[in-house]
Amino acid sequence: MKKVLIATKNEGKVKEFTFMFSEMGLEVTSLLDVENTPDVEETGTTFAENAALKAEEISELYNIPVIADDSGLVIDALDGRPGVFSARYAGIEKDDNKNMDKVLDEMRSVPPEERSARFVCALAVARPGMETLIVEGYCEGEIGYKKTGSNGFGYDPIFVVGHTSSTMAELTKEEKNKISHRANAMAKLKDQMHLLF
């Protein structure tokens, strides 16, 4: 089976990519399978910039085509925070529970009609000596008042999916991978997979 390297150390992302790529007959490997890979510094101010940084640095290091994912939660009432700081919102230890508690705390007095938010996913395809391709996908919703559900990862338990009363963490992986920001970004890459081989 053909293999795709995803330049991520996030287990939740790896599970979702493994599921989505398997439907295309492709196998996924990630930086979790490779020892001693450096942590790429996410110094960009946009998801697209950070995705490109991660993809290009790892593609140059191994001299092969690579996909990277930079994603996060954008909350209107918080002027777009946590945004590109989603992973490290409550500290460098990247603790999902602490990150969610911080958001819930900041959103405590925000009324229901002002709790709109979206997940954003930028995917970058970097190839040695070639220009990087970047696509973006979105998923609209609202911030809940407590953590509900145990599927998925990251901020899923506090993200109520648009036009439903379920959090992302209450969806099955099949359901999430139909509507998520990551699935929407992947759909835009679907006709470009040949670039990886």
Ligand SMILES: O=c1nc[nH]c2c1ncn2[C@H]1C[C@H](O)[C@@H](COP(=O)(O)OP(=O)(O)OP(=O)(O)O)O1
């Ligand atoms: O589907 C999702 N459901 C819930 N939360 C999500 C999702 N997708 C991203 N997120 C959150 C997790 C993390 O707080 C941040 C990603 O940060 P981001 O830097 O892209 O990933 P990361 O540091 O965990 O791994 P890596 O950079 O190695 O890919 O957004």
Ligand SMILES: [Mg+2]
């Ligand atoms: Mg990261």
